[in-house]
Amino acid sequence: MAATDDIRASSATLLEGGTPKRPANMGQYLRWALLFGGGILMVMPIAYMISTSLKWPHEVYNLKLIPEEPTIENYTYVLEDGRFFLWFFNSIVIALLTTLCNVIFDSLVGYTLCKFRFPGRYIVFIAILSTLMIPTEMLVIPWYLMSQQFGWLDSYWGIMFPGLMTAFGTFLMKQFFETVPDDFIEAARIDGLNELQIWWVVAMPLVKPALAALAIFVFLGNWTAFIWPLIVTNSVEMYTLPVGLASFGDEADVAWELIMTGAAISTIPTLIVFLIFQRFIIRGVVMAGLKG
Amino acid sequence: MTLFRDLTIKQKQIVWAWAFLAIPVLFYGIIRFYPTGNAILISFQDWNLLGARTWTGLDNYQKLFADPVFWKVFKNTFVYLLLGTPISLVVSFFIAYHLDKTRFMHGFLRMLYFLPFMTSAVAMAWVWRWFYQPVPIGLFNNFLSTFGIPQINFLNSTTNALPAILAPAIWAGLGFQIIIFMAGLRAIPQSYYEAARIDGVSNWTVLREITLPLLKPTIVFIVVFSSIGFLRIFDHVFNMTTNNPGGPLNSTKPLVLMIYETAFTSFDMGYAAAQTVVLFLVLLVVSLIQLRILRDG
Numbered sequence: 001m002a003a004t005d006d007i008r009a010s011s012a013t014l015l016e017g018g019t020p021k022r023p024a025n026m027g028q029y030l031r032w033a034l035l036f037g038g039g040i041l042m043v044m045p046i047a048y049m050i051s052t053s054l055k056w057p058h059e060v061y062n063l064k065l066i067p068e069e070p071t072i073e074n075y076t077y078v079l080e081d082g083r084f085f086l087w088f089f090n091s092i093v094i095a096l097l098t099t100l101c102n103v104i105f106d107s108l109v110g111y112t113l114c115k116f117r118f119p120g121r122y123i124v125f126i127a128i129l130s131t132l133m134i135p136t137e138m139l140v141i142p143w144y145l146m147s148q149q150f151g152w153l154d155s156y157w158g159i160m161f162p163g164l165m166t167a168f169g170t171f172l173m174k175q176f177f178e179t180v181p182d183d184f185i186e187a188a189r190i191d192g193l194n195e196l197q198i199w200w201v202v203a204m205p206l207v208k209p210a211l212a213a214l215a216i217f218v219f220l221g222n223w224t225a226f227i228w229p230l231i232v233t234n235s236v237e238m239y240t241l242p243v244g245l246a247s248f249g250d251e252a253d254v255a256w257e258l259i260m261t262g263a264a265i266s267t268i269p270t271l272i273v274f275l276i277f278q279r280f281i282i283r284g285v286v287m288a289g290l291k292g
Numbered sequence: 293m294t295l296f297r298d299l300t301i302k303q304k305q306i307v308w309a310w311a312f313l314a315i316p317v318l319f320y321g322i323i324r325f326y327p328t329g330n331a332i333l334i335s336f337q338d339w340n341l342l343g344a345r346t347w348t349g350l351d352n353y354q355k356l357f358a359d360p361v362f363w364k365v366f367k368n369t370f371v372y373l374l375l376g377t378p379i380s381l382v383v384s385f386f387i388a389y390h391l392d393k394t395r396f397m398h399g400f401l402r403m404l405y406f407l408p409f410m411t412s413a414v415a416m417a418w419v420w421r422w423f424y425q426p427v428p429i430g431l432f433n434n435f436l437s438t439f440g441i442p443q444i445n446f447l448n449s450t451t452n453a454l455p456a457i458l459a460p461a462i463w464a465g466l467g468f469q470i471i472i473f474m475a476g477l478r479a480i481p482q483s484y485y486e487a488a489r490i491d492g493v494s495n496w497t498v499l500r501e502i503t504l505p506l507l508k509p510t511i512v513f514i515v516v517f518s519s520i521g522f523l524r525i526f527d528h529v530f531n532m533t534t535n536n537p538g539g540p541l542n543s544t545k546p547l548v549l550m551i552y553e554t555a556f557t558s559f560d561m562g563y564a565a566a567q568t569v570v571l572f573l574v575l576l577v578v579s580l581i582q583l584r585i586l587r588d589g
Contacts, residue, residue: 043408112309227552242527262415262418290475
């Protein structure tokens with residue numbers, strides 16, 4: 001018995017990994033060391049940003065990564081000023097509302113294009129698809145004129161309206177609704193649910209991972225959006241974090257440690273979210289990247 | 293509602309579908325299609341926001357093609373593309389290829405490389421701008437001076453500024469490309485590699501004959517996606533040169549920054565709209581050429 005087990009075991013390893021495992025050689029150690037070194041270099045800018053935001057002015061220009069006497073003085077200073085507080089709030093509200101709107105409408109349109117047969121379906125599909133080719137920069141001038149005409153300048157609505165639905169999100173969702181079996185929808189129909197209920201109660205829960213991937217992409221995109229908020233806002237109270245940071249950094253005589261603090265304030269939230277949901281976000285990025 | 297109840301199931305479906313699409317169709321019409329047409333229309337007009345809109349035919353385009361600044365900007369935009377896309381493609385593939393073969397602390401290493409993708413371009417542009425300052429402020433020059441290496445003038449030099457601005461843009465995008473490459477590498481069936489191993493083929497040949505050809509769809513996606521990003525570069529340039537946008541001497545100015553300045557500093561809307569039309573055509577042509585070459589070649 002023991003002999004056959006051995007044979008089985010060794011044939012199993014042969015099938016699995018080809019050559020039986022041999023001890024790690026120098027090449028593999030070297031590969032790991034280089035990858036590790038490269039990875040540390042990659043996060044250095046972020047590390048220096050955070051470290052500098054925790055330094056006293058006299059320490060800022062020395063190369064040490066760990067501050068000798070760490071302080072949160074810069075954060076108190078920047079937040080007491082009040083503007084960053086406001087910009088942070090604006091950015092959160094705008095990014096969350098836009099994300100919510102995209103999650104609802106992109107999935108509704110994706111679902112309709114995927115599960116309904118109706119005249120005009122193909123035209124709507126192609127029309128939305130074609131908007132993927134139009135760069136935002138081409139639309140900012142007409143959007144600005146529109147905002148000016150309707151009094152949307154310098155308002156949340158003005159910042160948000162161009163991004164409330166995206167063709168990218170619609171196609172991502174359409175792809176994922178393909179995986180929902182039609183039988184489920186038929187069964188729900190027989191049970192007497194109306195179409196709105198079927199979409200919301202039956203189909204939506206089945207594509208939760210895709211919804212999460214979409215939400216992450218839209219949130220990140222709006223949190224870091226710069227050119228349109230820069231154009232459409234003109235009072236300091238309506239700035240989003242990136243626009244506020246740009247104006248703050250551009251003021252005369254602003255110390256670098258304060259700029260680093262502002263940069264850290266606009267970066268740390270997304271980094272924390274990433275560190276918590278790491279696996280999930282990476283999977284979402286792959287899904288969105290490959291299917292969208 | 294009695295009317296609705298009398299409809300057949302098929303007709304009800306049509307009503308539901310259009311009910312679901314009503315708001316989105318309005319949205320795409322008003323916020324996407326109408327502005328696209330409007331941008332093209334304005335590009336044939338002369339208009340400074342306050343005065344009257346007058347038809348000028350192709351004047352804006354003629355002015356643009358005769359403008360030396362435009363050609364400078366056009367060249368800069370392509371330098372961003374021609375440096376950024378190949379560098380980020382090769383570096384991200386190299387890292388993904390080796391990361392894929394590493395098991396020990398794989399997740400941690402992947403996290404290190406991906407982290408920059410989660411940052412905001414504006415925040416990081418300011419961080420890098422600080423790095424690039426001369427002694428005694430900037431990190432890079434302080435670092436060089438501890439080794440007695442002469443200072444490098446990063447952002448105030450007409451030759452160094454563009455690569456200096458491009459670096460954080462490449463850096464921020466690497467994580468995404470690495471993740472996509474690793475997903476592509478995972479999708480290649482192991483049996484191909486096993487067959488190659490049985491045949492005793494070298495690693496290099498495996499890379500050239502199996503890995504790269506099978507990765508083609510991934511490579512096409514990354515090339516097209518990152519090219520569009522580099523052709524539209526704006527946040528980094530704007531924030532690293534706020535005192536003199538696109539400077540020194542327009543040496544870093546990309547097309548989008550020129551559009552922004554023409555429209556929202558000079559308020560020359562017709563001229564700016566013509567520039568956006570050119571940007572649209574550039575993006576379209578570059579993407580089509582890349583798809584043609586990479587898919588067929």
